Amino acid sequence: MYSVLYVDDEPELLEIGQIYLQKYWNLCVTTVSSAQEALSSLNISTFDIIVSDYQMPEMDGISFLKTLRDSEHFVPFILFTGKGREEVVIEALNNGADFYLQKGGEPKAQYAELVNMIQKAVEKRRAELELLRVHHQSKMIINHLPDPTFVIDTDGYLIAWNRAIEKVTGYSEQEMLNIKLRDFSQRIFGIPRLSLADHIFNPDSRIQEWYENIIHEEDTITAETIVCLGSGGKRNVWVKASPLYDENDQLIGVVETLRDITLIKQNELDLARKSRALDESARTLQNIIDFIPDPTFAIDNNGTVIAWNRAIERMTQKNAIDILGHGNHAYAEPFYSKRCPTLIDLALQDHPEIRTKYDFIKNEHDHLIAEVQNDQIYAGKRAFLWAIVAPLYNGDGNISGAIESIRDITEKKELELQLREKVEDLASSYEEIAAQNEEIRTSLDEIENQKSLLEINEKRFRSFIEHLPDGVIIHRDDAISYANPMACQILGYDDLSCLMGRSPLDVVHPECREKINDRISRAAETKHPFIEGKFLRMDSTEIPVEIAEIPVYIDDSMSVMTIFRDITEEYERKSALRQAQNKVKILSSITQHDIKNELGTVMTILDLVSSGDIPHEEAELIKRAIDPCTNILEQLKTTFEYQTIGVMEPGWFTLSSLGFQAARHHKIHTSFYTFKGEDARIFADPLISKVFENLIDNSLRHGKNVSQINLYGARGLHNLKVVYEDDGVGISYDDKNRIFEEGFGKNTGLGLFLIKEILAMTGISICECGEPGQGVRFEMNIPQGKWE
Numbered sequence: 001m002y003s004v005l006y007v008d009d010e011p012e013l014l015e016i017g018q019i020y021l022q023k024y025w026n027l028c029v030t031t032v033s034s035a036q037e038a039l040s041s042l043n044i045s046t047f048d049i050i051v052s053d054y055q056m057p058e059m060d061g062i063s064f065l066k067t068l069r070d071s072e073h074f075v076p077f078i079l080f081t082g083k084g085r086e087e088v089v090i091e092a093l094n095n096g097a098d099f100y101l102q103k104g105g106e107p108k109a110q111y112a113e114l115v116n117m118i119q120k121a122v123e124k125r126r127a128e129l130e131l132l133r134v135h136h137q138s139k140m141i142i143n144h145l146p147d148p149t150f151v152i153d154t155d156g157y158l159i160a161w162n163r164a165i166e167k168v169t170g171y172s173e174q175e176m177l178n179i180k181l182r183d184f185s186q187r188i189f190g191i192p193r194l195s196l197a198d199h200i201f202n203p204d205s206r207i208q209e210w211y212e213n214i215i216h217e218e219d220t221i222t223a224e225t226i227v228c229l230g231s232g233g234k235r236n237v238w239v240k241a242s243p244l245y246d247e248n249d250q251l252i253g254v255v256e257t258l259r260d261i262t263l264i265k266q267n268e269l270d271l272a273r274k275s276r277a278l279d280e281s282a283r284t285l286q287n288i289i290d291f292i293p294d295p296t297f298a299i300d301n302n303g304t305v306i307a308w309n310r311a312i313e314r315m316t317q318k319n320a321i322d323i324l325g326h327g328n329h330a331y332a333e334p335f336y337s338k339r340c341p342t343l344i345d346l347a348l349q350d351h352p353e354i355r356t357k358y359d360f361i362k363n364e365h366d367h368l369i370a371e372v373q374n375d376q377i378y379a380g381k382r383a384f385l386w387a388i389v390a391p392l393y394n395g396d397g398n399i400s401g402a403i404e405s406i407r408d409i410t411e412k413k414e415l416e417l418q419l420r421e422k423v424e425d426l427a428s429s430y431e432e433i434a435a436q437n438e439e440i441r442t443s444l445d446e447i448e449n450q451k452s453l454l455e456i457n458e459k460r461f462r463s464f465i466e467h468l469p470d471g472v473i474i475h476r477d478d479a480i481s482y483a484n485p486m487a488c489q490i491l492g493y494d495d496l497s498c499l500m501g502r503s504p505l506d507v508v509h510p511e512c513r514e515k516i517n518d519r520i521s522r523a524a525e526t527k528h529p530f531i532e533g534k535f536l537r538m539d540s541t542e543i544p545v546e547i548a549e550i551p552v553y554i555d556d557s558m559s560v561m562t563i564f565r566d567i568t569e570e571y572e573r574k575s576a577l578r579q580a581q582n583k584v585k586i587l588s589s590i591t592q593h594d595i596k597n598e599l600g601t602v603m604t605i606l607d608l609v610s611s612g613d614i615p616h617e618e619a620e621l622i623k624r625a626i627d628p629c630t631n632i633l634e635q636l637k638t639t640f641e642y643q644t645i646g647v648m649e650p651g652w653f654t655l656s657s658l659g660f661q662a663a664r665h666h667k668i669h670t671s672f673y674t675f676k677g678e679d680a681r682i683f684a685d686p687l688i689s690k691v692f693e694n695l696i697d698n699s700l701r702h703g704k705n706v707s708q709i710n711l712y713g714a715r716g717l718h719n720l721k722v723v724y725e726d727d728g729v730g731i732s733y734d735d736k737n738r739i740f741e742e743g744f745g746k747n748t749g750l751g752l753f754l755i756k757e758i759l760a761m762t763g764i765s766i767c768e769c770g771e772p773g774q775g776v777r778f779e780m781n782i783p784q785g786k787w788e
Helices: 011-025 035-044 062-072 088-096 107-143 163-171 182-188 198-201 262-290 310-315 330-336 343-347 410-466 484-491 510-521 568-610 614-640 657-665 686-702 753-758
Strands: 003-009 028-032 047-053 078-079 099-102 149-152 158-161 212-217 220-228 233-245 251-260 297-302 305-308 358-362 365-376 381-393 401-407 472-475 480-485 532-537 540-555 557-566 653-654 673-677 679-682 709-715 720-724 765-768 777-782
Touching: 003 011, 003 035, 003 107, 003 381, 011 028, 011 568, 028 035, 035 062, 047 062, 047 107, 062 088, 078 088, 078 107, 078 480, 088 099, 099 107, 107 158, 107 484, 149 163, 149 182, 163 233, 163 251, 163 686, 198 220, 198 251, 198 358, 212 262, 220 381, 262 305, 297 310, 305 330, 305 686, 310 401, 310 653, 343 401, 343 484, 358 484, 381 410, 472 484, 472 540, 484 532, 484 557, 510 532, 510 540, 540 568, 568 614, 653 657, 657 686, 657 709, 686 709, 686 720
Parallel strands: 003 028, 003 047, 047 078, 078 099, 673 709
Antiparallel strands: 149 158, 149 251, 212 220, 220 233, 233 251, 297 305, 297 401, 358 365, 365 381, 381 401, 472 480, 472 557, 532 540, 540 557, 653 679, 709 720, 720 777, 765 777
16 A cells, blocks of 8 residues: 655635545545645655645645755655646656646546556656665675776766775775776776776777687687786786676676686796797798788698798798698699699709799899799689799708799789870870860850850849849859848938848848858758848948848859748737737646636536435436536647637648647557558648547547558659548538538537638648548548648
8 A cells, every 4th residue: 555645725725635545546535735735744754755736835746846856855756736737747756746737628537647657657667776785785785796896887987996996096985986997097007998898888899909809709808918906016917807697698898807806917928938938039030921911832842831921921822820731732732723834943953944934034043033923813704924943942052942932913904004005095096186175266256246145144244233123232152242222222222332252141131140150051941931030230230131042053063042032020910919829828728727627626526426325316306417527628639729720830840740640649559550552841830740639539429340550652743642541431412511610520529620620720721531431531632832
């Protein structure tokens, strides 16, 4: 059983709420009539949850909530009120409220939803307290581990630092907790660097720069590195990092353990030093050959391969380990796909048949130099190779083998061939150029004529612009190049020279600059160029204007022409109208709130009375009285939702987004609703979303066996047709012409009437064209200029 503190300044609602919550859901409910009484009760008793009204004298629900949180009271809190404004909801949630529930509607359903919120909020708070207990227990376990250990959360902060690591680093837990991982690395390693925890959080991070002997065992990593541990200087340590998971197998942190292995590493280094000394002399000659940049190999007198460097490994794709120690011309196989004598064999013994394989062979002292075309080494791709061979001598001056270096000169050879072809092409091109030169002379005369005509058109264009009644500014690359007299007059500048070279955004009000800059950058794409905004006169005063951005081409490059006119009088009329509309809206909201509260009280009392011990006939009459109250609430809700028709400025809305938002509003599964066809943006009253919500509501209420709803757009020659259809029972021919009349229908009688009014605000018409028995088909005609 949960204990509930219920706060409301209306005694009837307190009494009714206490009866419902205790009678139907067995909750222990304590009621108080003000926030001050509630604060006093919290000083002497504890409660599982607080349910509070918003509008109360002296201290409202939001102020009560802030007072609780400021005084470290974190008991769950639900705001239960008749106020439905969005700003109240946002402020409540931002100040720590767990849920928000609006009064009004059927009492049992309303209190059932309240109980559901109470259960969720209380269980969530209990889970948070249990998590704190588990966290403390885990910290105690880590603190008693013998190895230096610390824990990092997923945000990169240290959340645990045990006693062992305090001892070896000299840093206390208070110094290290809640510092970032990068700061930890600076203190422990001496420089900002990656840790093993970084690699667990981001497997793509390169930890090889800082660690060696890295081993992955499932999701655990071990490695070795060097750190600065307190006063002990640099030490070799073994590091192990393991991920931490929650009960849902979600990564919540990493635990990392250190172990000093400095003595072990010193012993390993001594052993490795002795081993290197033994091998160094044997590798010296091999390294010289291995690091020759040209592909190189060597053989002994028996033709056995004794050296095969890295460059020739890359050329032949043959590793040294696979060919060293092999004889019988094994070194020829990667080049000729068979074993046969090659150039290197000529250094040991003359073979006339070998010389026929090469384009040329030249002797220089005791070296042999040759070139050959090879079609096997690169998988059948042609290659040109240059090679040099020299004998190897032993200590007695006798030949003990031979060495050959090879160089790929394919690119050089192909460039030589291409150069020959280019010379031939150049000769033929010279003749073509001579013929084209004559054509160019003829074209120059035509260009001069076109230039004269262009100058005439430019004068006509300038005269037209200078006599326009609207302001015109032409700019390119963020600099004004022209402004007509009317532009200077509207903006208060004496002449064009005051504007030349300035950014066009200099005359735009700061709050409009981002929007205007975006339209300038997309001037070539804009289909509806006229918008309203604010400019700045030379004296920095604001001036409301209607603006259009139009691309123009001057000197073969695109500039932007900004056309604007002063709409100060129109702007002032609209401001006065908006003020009047806002006053009406506020009055309507206050009236609706009071009526909803009174009706809610009446319906609750009627429901309680009908559930009591009275004759059946009287109980039925009382229940029938609830239905008109419910209808009144529905009509209040509908009139409140649609009272802003024509009040707010129309805007652009994406058709597919409107459909999917309406489907989500009614919690329709994606398989039940489909959007297809032309997706477009339409210009409509901001209440356009209610159009699609109301159409889906009608399908669900009156379509009976509706299993599919479709919405799509179809582009016409000048207009856009938006079609809404379902597979329900449809609408009879007798009702088709009446469904858009005020008062017609089975619910409030306002839905389709208001849909037609909302669409008509921007010139959109709607009609029903479906076949009875085959579902409804509403067609909305969007006129040209109101879609894109």
